[in-house]
Amino acid sequence: MTGLLLIALGLLDWTFSYKEIAVFEDFLDNQLHSKTTELCRIMAECGSDKATSHRSSHHNYTTFYHYLLKDFKNSFEKVFELGLGTNNANIPSNMSGGGTPCGSLRGWKGFFPNAHVYGADIDRDILYQEDRISTYYCNQLDPSSIASLWSNFDFKFNLIVEDGLHTFEANKCFFENSLHMVASGGFFIIEDILNRRIPVYDSILQLARKSFSYAEIIVIPNPSNPANNPDSDNTVLVARK
Ligand SMILES: C[S@@+](CC[C@H](N)C(=O)[O-])C[C@H]1O[C@@H](n2cnc3c(N)ncnc32)[C@H](O)[C@@H]1O
Numbered sequence: 675m676t677g678l679l680l681i682a683l684g685l686l687d688w689t690f691s692y693k694e695i696a697v698f699e700d701f702l703d704n705q706l707h708s709k710t711t712e713l714c715r716i717m718a719e720c721g722s723d724k725a726t727s728h729r730s731s732h733h734n735y736t737t738f739y740h741y742l743l744k745d746f747k748n749s750f751e752k753v754f755e756l757g758l759g760t761n762n763a764n765i766p767s768n769m770s771g772g773g774t775p776c777g778s779l780r781g782w783k784g785f786f787p788n789a790h791v792y793g794a795d796i797d798r799d800i801l802y803q804e805d806r807i808s809t810y811y812c813n814q815l816d817p818s819s820i821a822s823l824w825s826n827f828d829f830k831f832n833l834i835v836e837d838g839l840h841t842f843e844a845n846k847c848f849f850e851n852s853l854h855m856v857a858s859g860g861f862f863i864i865e866d867i868l869n870r871r872i873p874v875y876d877s878i879l880q881l882a883r884k885s886f887s888y889a890e891i892i893v894i895p896n897p898s899n900p901a902n903n904p905d906s907d908n909t910v911l912v913a914r915k
Contacts, residue, residue, distance in 0.1 A: 711740035721774025731898035750832040757837035775800035830857035870904035889913035
């Protein structure tokens with residue numbers, strides 16, 4: 675992947691051991707994190723919390739995703755997201771009553787006109803099907819549940835987004851048991867990484883670099899969720915095969 679610049683931003687001055695955060699030069703130079711994109715509008719309209727909206731401003735992932743994925747809008751045919759957005763308060767990483775279950779799947783469907791969008795969640799009550807959207811049960815803490823999910827497919831995915839249970843253990847389990855499902859040239863993204871936990875993710879990064887041509891943790895600038903706040907979670911791990 676071109677345009678990569680390793681810079682010591684100093685953003686994470688409380689984790690200087692991890693200051694070599696990879697960022698895309700022109701994404702930052704052009705301040706693209708502050709520019710609303712088509713994907714920002716689509717995700718906000720669909721009720722996902724990936725984009726800044728009237729309800730939330732803590733994530734602007736869609737500014738970066740648009741930069742990363744815009745050239746594949748018409749060519750991506752298989753997109754998957756773990757984590758559909760339950761409002762069930764008894765399930766961890768729920769949307770606190772403000773979510774629209776399957777909203778992000780509808781957002782991907784809108785952005786990728788030629789894609790079938792697949793999703794999975796531990797909450798069976800929100801599983802849902804419509805034209806170009808199919809969802810499945812999966813508990814990402816259980817390798818056999820993940821294997822059972824993937825046994826439904828005889829193809830690989832252009833994009834896998836992990837927005838399920840936001841713990842390192844859950845992210846690692848799902849990544850280890852899913853990286854074989856990414857197609858050549860495809861992406862795997864882990865969302866909602868807490869900045870104070872970034873050093874812990876080094877083991878996932880090292881594993882990713884063995885099977886992917888590119889893997890980095892990206893701290894996306896967002897004035898509403900500043901990078902020097904250890905509890906900020908506007909950070910993603912991106913790997914490309
Ligand atoms: C933050 S929400 C997803 C939001 C949605 N992707 C969006 O952009 O609007 C996280 C989801 O992870 C699911 N989840 C929690 N624990 C899980 C687990 N162990 N396995 C799979 N999914 C889980 C929750 O049920 C919830 O729907």
